[in-house]
Amino acid sequence: MATHGYSGNSFDRWVEQSSIHGTASDNTMNKMQHQFWVAKQTILRRLGKKEDDCVVASDAELDAKLELFLSIQETCSQLYKVVEQYQERLQVLAQEENTFGHFLRTNGELDKTCAGKMMNAVGKAMIYSAQQRVSLRSPLTRLYQEVETFCQRAVEDTSYTVNEMEKCRNDYRGALLWMKNVSQELDPDTFKQLEKFRRVQSHVRASKSKFDRHKLACLQKIDLLAAARCNMFSHGLIVYQDNMATFWKRTSSAMTTVSEAYKGYQPYEFTFVKGLTYPSLKLAAEKSSSPEPKL
Amino acid sequence: MSYAYLFKYIIIGDTGVGKSCLLLQFTDKRFQPVHDLTIGVEFGARMITIDGKQIKLQIWDTAGQEAFRSITRSYYRGAAGALLVYDITRRDTFNHLTTWLEDARQHSNSNMVIMLIGNKSDLESRREVKKEEGEAFAREHGLVFMETSAKTAANVEEAFINTAREIYEKIQEGVFDINNEANGIKLGPQHLPSNANTPSGGASASQGGACC
Numbered sequence: 001m002a003t004h005g006y007s008g009n010s011f012d013r014w015v016e017q018s019s020i021h022g023t024a025s026d027n028t029m030n031k032m033q034h035q036f037w038v039a040k041q042t043i044l045r046r047l048g049k050k051e052d053d054c055v056v057a058s059d060a061e062l063d064a065k066l067e068l069f070l071s072i073q074e075t076c077s078q079l080y081k082v083v084e085q086y087q088e089r090l091q092v093l094a095q096e097e098n099t100f101g102h103f104l105r106t107n108g109e110l111d112k113t114c115a116g117k118m119m120n121a122v123g124k125a126m127i128y129s130a131q132q133r134v135s136l137r138s139p140l141t142r143l144y145q146e147v148e149t150f151c152q153r154a155v156e157d158t159s160y161t162v163n164e165m166e167k168c169r170n171d172y173r174g175a176l177l178w179m180k181n182v183s184q185e186l187d188p189d190t191f192k193q194l195e196k197f198r199r200v201q202s203h204v205r206a207s208k209s210k211f212d213r214h215k216l217a218c219l220q221k222i223d224l225l226a227a228a229r230c231n232m233f234s235h236g237l238i239v240y241q242d243n244m245a246t247f248w249k250r251t252s253s254a255m256t257t258v259s260e261a262y263k264g265y266q267p268y269e270f271t272f273v274k275g276l277t278y279p280s281l282k283l284a285a286e287k288s289s290s291p292e293p294k295l
Numbered sequence: 296m297s298y299a300y301l302f303k304y305i306i307i308g309d310t311g312v313g314k315s316c317l318l319l320q321f322t323d324k325r326f327q328p329v330h331d332l333t334i335g336v337e338f339g340a341r342m343i344t345i346d347g348k349q350i351k352l353q354i355w356d357t358a359g360q361e362a363f364r365s366i367t368r369s370y371y372r373g374a375a376g377a378l379l380v381y382d383i384t385r386r387d388t389f390n391h392l393t394t395w396l397e398d399a400r401q402h403s404n405s406n407m408v409i410m411l412i413g414n415k416s417d418l419e420s421r422r423e424v425k426k427e428e429g430e431a432f433a434r435e436h437g438l439v440f441m442e443t444s445a446k447t448a449a450n451v452e453e454a455f456i457n458t459a460r461e462i463y464e465k466i467q468e469g470v471f472d473i474n475n476e477a478n479g480i481k482l483g484p485q486h487l488p489s490n491a492n493t494p495s496g497g498a499s500a501s502q503g504g505a506c507c
Contacts, residue, residue, distance in 0.1 A: 054364035176366065179335050183369045188338040188353060197335075205334045 034203050037181070038174030045170070055173060062165075062215055069162060069222045072229060073155050080147045087140040094133040101126030121258045129251040136247060139240040146236050150229065158225050165214040172211040175204040298342060298351040302462055303479035304455070305370055307395055308380035309388040310359030313414040316445035317380065318356045321455050326446050333358040335366055343456055345463050349483070352459060364398075371402035375471070375479030376410065376458040381429075383413045383442065384421040389428070396436060404478055406470055410439045410458045417444040 044051065104123030108116045179200050188194050306314040315330050315337060322339040339354040355374070357367040371377075377399055381388040392411070399409060411433045413424060426442055433440035439457065443450040462480070465471050471478050
């Protein structure tokens with residue numbers, strides 16, 4: 001009772017066999033037609049025409065992952081620039097600090113008053129701080145190099161994989177367009193139409209499996225890239241963080257010593273700005289009369 | 296093979312619910328546990344007898360994957376019957392039924408007979424959708440409902456044949472215009488007006504249908 005049209009597993013196998021071993025002209029024709037639809041898809045995409053919602057929706061997971069990749073790519077190159085500027089400025093700051101410290105010391109030695117001593121002490125603290133600050137540079141340089149390698153190697157490599165995948169995706173979407181086109185007037189009982197459909201179907205199947213492979217590779221690679229970035233930061237930033245903490249601890253203790261040593265108001269004998277002599281003396285008198293615990 | 300009528304069926308539903316397996320069970324009476332992904336559409340055909348008449352079922356087994364959705368939409372056109380399939384072990388396939396139904400109603404003719412099928416009824420232990428829920432959904436949307444198993448062949452035959460019977464009854468009632476191919480019904484070669492000119496093959500037995 002059962003009867004089959006041009007379908008069923010045995011037929012499918014035959015079609016696939018025949019499409020593999022098909023005559024050369026047949027294959028060329030198919031390839032050309034496929035290329036036509038791929039080109040059409042490329043143009044649609046370039047022109048920013050609205051693509052098939054269902055097809056776009058079916059790639060949602062992949063597109064979300066690509067967003068992540070683009071963000072990694074962009075933030076890494078930004079970080080690369082920022083770290084470079086940061087360490088350059090850190091260097092400049094340390095130099096300025098050092099120069100300022102030396103300036104205070106030289107001038108402090110010339111001034112024989114209490115102000116001279118203060119200037120000398122502050123100057124020493126500044127020079128110390130400048131020396132400590134430079135120690136922040138080495139972990140930053142390290143981070144800078146690592147980010148550079150990461151951008152040039154890992155991100156570049158992933159970007160290559162993504163591009164390959166995009167090519168396959170374009171191929172696949174082109175094949176889908178083709179299939180949609182031949183599906184409009186499909187009648188399985190008309191052998192010619194069915195044969196044509198089978199040919200297109202084998203193209204779609206091939207491009208789909210290729211795209212699926214690249215898609216998986218892309219998803220895995222981007223996950224790996226994100227993990228590698230976290231790893232890089234956790235290694236590189238630990239040294240920076242430690243050095244930063246040591247820097248603040250040392251400089252703050254140096255500064256505290258200076259500030260403790262010259263606590264309260266230190267009167268100064270104005271020699272040029274005479275107008276300030278009286279208020280200065282008055283303030284000193286007030287300060288010393290008020291009960292202030294001495295260390 | 297000659298036939299009195301040809302009915303076009305489509306099978307729709309989420310990916311992996313067993314559409315291709317249902318078709319294979321119906322046409323070949325066998326079950327394949329692992330089935331290749333359907334690309335676009337596959338076809339199956341089988342003759343059945345209703346009311347003493349030979350009816351050819353031309354079945355379009357559509358791809359369930361989302362990427363093929365807009366392609367499969369073009370297959371709805373001119374279908375007389377649709378099997379809307381979900382998987383009783385996967386709640387999400389049941390939840391998507393409304394979308395499928397909307398799609399089907401929008402892209403097909405209004406008289407299309409839709410049969411709701413809860414497949415994989417052999418996997419009772421992993422059931423996520425109760426039979427009552429399927430029945431309620433079918434009642435609410437005016438569909439016929441059945442639970443099937445493409446693996447054990449339970450109800451598979453019935454699902455296809457009951458749909459055909461319903462279409463057949465609609466033809467008898469005059470709901471379907473059989474001369475309009477957009478309805479998914481074709482008359483067999485011997486029923487066409489040009490009948491007199493065609494050389495009669497071995498199909499003369501099925502002549503004399505009261506269809507016109």
